[in-house]
Amino acid sequence: MTATAPARPETTSLATVGLTKRFGGVTAVDGATVSFHHGKVNALIGPNGSGKTTFFNCVTGMIRPDEGTVTYRDADITGKAPHRIARAGVGRSFQLCRVFPRMTVMENMLVAVRSTSLRRQLSSARNAEELDRARGLLARVGIEHLEHSLARDISYGQQKLLELAGVLMADPETIMLDEPAGGVNPALIDRIATLVRSLNAEGKTFIVVEHNMELVMGLSDHVVVFDRGRPICEGTPSVVQSDPRVLEAYLGI
Ligand SMILES: Nc1ncnc2c1ncn2[C@@H]1O[C@H](COP(=O)(O)OP(=O)(O)OP(=O)(O)O)[C@@H](O)[C@H]1O
Structure with missing residues (x-):
């Protein structure tokens, strides 16, 4: 009898613990604890205004978080300047x-x-x-x-x-893309998807914020869903798609 091999734990790429960013009375990122998988295509999705871009800006050093930590491959990069984070191996669009x-x-x-x-x-x-x-x-x-x-x-x-x-x-070892398909025609969206797949096959990690669900679900290994500045659900595309909390967040019910 052949024993089934246990699932290999994912290696952590970029991760945050309790990340928080406020703009006056608005808490754009609210104590977000998230980790993305090294060597995979990760997606960060969520309704408009759920804090995805602010999260990207905090982890890439464009804005300073008020609270929490950011690590990349276990090294603390919280509050570091964008060029230092880029030098650590993280590029972004x-x-x-x-x-x-x-x-x-x-x-x-x-x-x-x-x-x-x-x-x-x-x-x-x-x-x-x-x-x-x-x-x-x-x-x-x-x-x-x-x-x-x-x-x-x-x-x-x-x-x-x-x-x-x-x-x-x-x-860069890891590439963060903020809405790569936004405002782009379908032929170019296909080209971007093909590029992401081939670069990932060569070892690049991706973290992609995107509203085009067909693209996200077809491309990603791991999806994190944000609502009101924090993750509410994560997993494979099929796990996330069948989670009632995700529907609720998108429909606002
Ligand atoms: N510089 C800023 N000053 C004040 N409020 C801001 C600022 N940037 C973002 N916000 C607010 O923070 C919240 C999160 O915005 P953010 O752009 O991060 O969300 P998002 O999930 O990326 O949205 P979208 O999908 O529409 O791009 C929103 O309420 C937004 O209005």
Whole structure:
């Protein structure tokens, strides 16, 4: 008789304990204790205003939490500056896509990883390697033909792909995406889903905030559901979809 192997415990990626952020009288994140799984596609979902973006901003150092701790791979990163959290291996995209509209697509790729002046960046000898890498990533997201276009002249979906390619320039171990499919046409949503799958197969961990449920449920290994600033349920897509608390949170009943 063959014994069934016990389920292997998940390794923790990013985690919070009692994370809290208040804006005046509004408690946007309310004592949230959450952990995401390393090497997996994790999703953070919840109704509008449930605190997902504020949670992202607290854990990536964009805003300082009032209370609680944030760890990444067991190291305390609470309140650290965004560049230090990025250096620890966590990259992120933004809900309202952040690209420099008057720079070309390639210039956007290069500023994503450098802090010196653009003129120096474009003339420096070490460019060749980074240009190659940037071209490879633009090809990977399918916009290499737009290398010389100004970012403001490409579509919003293409800007989102550019932002993702820029995040990949730093080769982060974990990628946090805030509404990658928001405002994007269905063909590009499919491309983003394919990219997330292939990058995850190569070992990247994802934590994705997204309202497109078809995308979330098709893509994720682990889903955390937020309501009023804290998790109310978590598990596989099928577990979460059949939990009455989730329906209640979304329908407000
Ligand atoms: N800078 C701010 N100042 C004041 N209140 C804020 C601020 N940022 C967020 N809030 C409030 O905090 C709560 C949580 O907002 P947040 O944007 O984090 O939610 P969300 O789940 O990401 O929403 P959505 O799905 O609509 O993007 C909301 O009530 C929002 O109005």
